[in-house]
Amino acid sequence: MANTLQFDLVSPERRLASVTATEVMIPGADGDMTAMEGHAPTITTLRPGILRASTAEGVKSYVVTGGFAEISATGVSVLAERAVPVEEATGTIIDDILAEARSLAAAATPEMKDMAEKTLADVLALRDAVAH
Amino acid sequence: MPSLKDLKNRIGSVKNTRKITKAMQMVAAAKLRRAQEAAEAARPYAERMNAVMAALAAGVGNAAGAPKLIAGNGKDQVHLLVVLTSERGLCGGFNSTIVRLARAKAAELLAQGKTVKILTVGKKGREQLKRDHADKFVGHFDMSEVKRVGYSNAQAIARDVLARFEAGEFDVATIFYNRFQSVISQVPTAQQVIPAKYEGGDAGGLYDYEPSEEAILADLLPRGVATQLFTALLENGASEQGARMSAMDNATRNAGEMINKLTIQYNRSRQAAITKELIEIISGAEAL
Numbered sequence: 001m002a003n004t005l006q007f008d009l010v011s012p013e014r015r016l017a018s019v020t021a022t023e024v025m026i027p028g029a030d031g032d033m034t035a036m037e038g039h040a041p042t043i044t045t046l047r048p049g050i051l052r053a054s055t056a057e058g059v060k061s062y063v064v065t066g067g068f069a070e071i072s073a074t075g076v077s078v079l080a081e082r083a084v085p086v087e088e089a090t091g092t093i094i095d096d097i098l099a100e101a102r103s104l105a106a107a108a109t110p111e112m113k114d115m116a117e118k119t120l121a122d123v124l125a126l127r128d129a130v131a132h
Numbered sequence: 133m134p135s136l137k138d139l140k141n142r143i144g145s146v147k148n149t150r151k152i153t154k155a156m157q158m159v160a161a162a163k164l165r166r167a168q169e170a171a172e173a174a175r176p177y178a179e180r181m182n183a184v185m186a187a188l189a190a191g192v193g194n195a196a197g198a199p200k201l202i203a204g205n206g207k208d209q210v211h212l213l214v215v216l217t218s219e220r221g222l223c224g225g226f227n228s229t230i231v232r233l234a235r236a237k238a239a240e241l242l243a244q245g246k247t248v249k250i251l252t253v254g255k256k257g258r259e260q261l262k263r264d265h266a267d268k269f270v271g272h273f274d275m276s277e278v279k280r281v282g283y284s285n286a287q288a289i290a291r292d293v294l295a296r297f298e299a300g301e302f303d304v305a306t307i308f309y310n311r312f313q314s315v316i317s318q319v320p321t322a323q324q325v326i327p328a329k330y331e332g333g334d335a336g337g338l339y340d341y342e343p344s345e346e347a348i349l350a351d352l353l354p355r356g357v358a359t360q361l362f363t364a365l366l367e368n369g370a371s372e373q374g375a376r377m378s379a380m381d382n383a384t385r386n387a388g389e390m391i392n393k394l395t396i397q398y399n400r401s402r403q404a405a406i407t408k409e410l411i412e413i414i415s416g417a418e419a420l
Contacts, residue, residue: 043341
């Protein structure tokens with residue numbers, strides 16, 4: 001397959017994917033971006049959302065919470081704080097993430113409030129996206 | 133001279149001990165494999181993280197407005213020692229080596245007139261440090277409920293440490309743990325996490341940053357601390373099982389030797405008793 005790039009998804013606890021992909025859609029902190037071969041080298045932080053990688057075996061989706069992605073011309077490495085394949089993201093896991101975001105938002109200092117609220121909103125959007 | 137019955141009981145009890153140590157060794161071996169796998173699985177993340185951090189730190193590190201987590205807060209007075217030990221004993225010198233290193237560091241810092249604060253993770257280290265450093269304890273993390281060390285555990289510790297740093301409770305943080313080398317060799321290690329030292333980074337500029345470089349760094353640095361702690365916890369976990377395995381292997385072998393010795397003693401005593409009885413019978417017969 002032409003125009004592919006190496007896609008790695010690792011969480012602190014395990015490596016979830018290491019495949020070649022044609023494109024990877026990343027939920028960046030400032031908005032979604034799709035990385036394809038030849039992308040300018042970029043480092044972006046992630047917001048909670050769904051990451052999609054188009055591989056030879058079809059599109060694979062993962063639920064990711066925070067973390068960051070390193071994009072180069074030939075590959076994408078996503079270092080997610082927590083990542084699970086969408087098929088495994090059952091209600092309890094999402095509820096878990098949601099509860100954590102809620103408690104962080106509640107405990108956040110005034111200057112961190114915006115960030116925490118945004119994260120919470122992102123998680124809520126994520127939950128709706130997974131439910132459908 | 134113990135009686136025959138005493139010896140027999142003794143042999144029986146040593147045999148039981150051997151069974152227990154043997155079982156513990158096998159359990160440790162199984163756990164060791166799992167711990168090693170966990171450490172192995174965490175490596176790609178930690179390596180990437182370090183590489184990116186090094187590149188970022190090299191780019192921003194020397195600027196005036198560099199984040200405190202890299203540049204430090206300009207002071208070097210209060211040191212926080214985070215001592216990671218196990219929750220259970222019977223693992224040879226595993227905890228003692230860590231504690232010894234931490235104690236040496238504390239003594240060195242105190243001699244320089246610095247203030248030392250200690251945060252313990254795991255019961256065993258706390259017990260050992262309590263004797264002469266109890267007044268320096270600032271906190272403790274109990275890991276006895278944790279069956280399998282997860283990233284969330286490291287995150288909880290990191291959050292606590294970072295909150296203390298934000299509050300200005302200390303200037304420099306160092307973690308102490310055992311780096312796993314092999315089953316028979318674990319290296320006690322001291323690693324400074326705040327201000328973070330990332331080496332080998334070539335100055336960035338190659339990358340576009342989204343949002344800004346500073347924002348990313350601010351987001352990543354706390355994660356870097358958590359990652360370092362997580363790596364340390366996993367290394368520690370593997371080391372603990374390795375140390376326990378070799379300690380229990382030794383114990384099993386010692387028990388075996390002890391059983392042999394006692395068996396010989398038992399046989400000799402029995403033989404002596406038989407000989408004595410024979411002599412008594414013979415001399416009794418001769419007397420008639």
